[in-house]
Amino acid sequence: MSILKSLFRNAKGATAIEYGLIAALIAVACITAMDALGSGVAGSFDNASTSL
Numbered sequence: 001m002s003i004l005k006s007l008f009r010n011a012k013g014a015t016a017i018e019y020g021l022i023a024a025l026i027a028v029a030c031i032t033a034m035d036a037l038g039s040g041v042a043g044s045f046d047n048a049s050t051s052l
Helices: 002-009 011-051
Strands: none
Touching: none
């Protein structure tokens, strides 16, 4: 518990937590974009294979 208190008092600890939150936000955005893009690409390949 004292480690957590020292992290919140320490500016370096706060910066590390902020970087972690930013990294998590970027990861969620990437996963969402890949999911949406993957569905579109799969649909395009399905259309191409149907045409052939």
